[in-house]
Amino acid sequence: MIFLFGERIRVKTRWIGPRSCAVCKTVASFTEQLESSWFCLFGLPILPVEQFARYWRCEDCLSAYEPGKLEAPSSVALVKRIILYILLGYNQHARVAAAQDICFKLCGFDLTDREAKTLARDISAGHLDMFDDVRSHAVHLNATGKQQVLEAAFLATHTCCELQYEDRLRINLIGNALGEGLAFVERAIETSRENNHYKISRRRELEREV
Ligand SMILES: [Zn+2]
Incomplete structure (x- = not known):
């Protein structure tokens, strides 16, 4: 048979x-x-x-x-965590206004001072594995939500430094944790560029270089 x-x-x-x-x-x-x-x-x-x-x-x-959680779309909380995670990596987490600007321009939801402070404290204390977090939440995201998460990673990086190989690799790995390939990541980054990086302010040293 x-x-x-x-x-x-x-x-x-x-x-x-x-x-x-x-x-x-x-x-x-x-x-x-x-x-x-x-x-x-x-x-x-x-x-x-x-x-x-x-x-x-x-x-x-x-x-x-996320089923049963209607306070905000599922991407919003993850976008907030990604922004603080990236800023912390560059020791730029005190730039709360930049984090709030990225969050609002991508999702239309506020990141409060208190949320930013709590997230920065939890991430720096090692209470959050970012890639595990992204992987476990990807199932609750649609394509728009995944794009917001990737744009958040890109914009948070862009506000801190000129994108180098390892910065781009980190964004690619976030895409991978979302279950998306390089073409999807590239499209998300391109969207930010087409929107003139949403006029997000950058580190003062970078502004002077331009
Ligand atoms: Zn609606």
């Missing part, structure tokens, strides 16, 4: 009803988006292998939320 087996991606959309959207600032229709790979036998899905996406989506603005 010949067994035909393989793996297949399944995408499911389930209507979950009206919910309050933090972006639209009104009640909108929401769906649950599920994307997973399945082990198949004779073309029939037998066992789930890996889940790639699981999030709630506002059908008006298409923002993605």
Whole structure:
């Protein structure tokens, strides 16, 4: 007897009803988006292998939320952590205004002074493994959210230094943790460049060099 087996991606959309959207600032229709790979036998899905996406989506603005957490789209908290993580790496975490500017221009949500301080303290105390954090949250992000995370990494780097090989490598690794390839990372960086880097202020020494 010949067994035909393989793996297949399944995408499911389930209507979950009206919910309050933090972006639209009104009640909108929401769906649950599920994307997973399945082990198949004779073309029939037998066992789930890996889940790639699981999030709630506002059908008006298409923002993605972690299921049940509607205070802000799922990308916002991760964008905040990425910005502080990168700034800390360059010992620039005291530049809270730059961090707040990046966060608001990418997501439309505020990063408060208190949040920035708490994040900087937790990250520097080693309470957060950034790549594990990105990997575990990627499932709740749509393509827009992943792009925001990568642009946040790029802009936080750009505000601190001229991009060198190891800086770009770090952004590529964040892309990899998000489950995206180099072309996706390149597109995200290009979007920031096309938007004139959102006019984010840079370190004073860098401004003088220009
Ligand atoms: Zn919405």
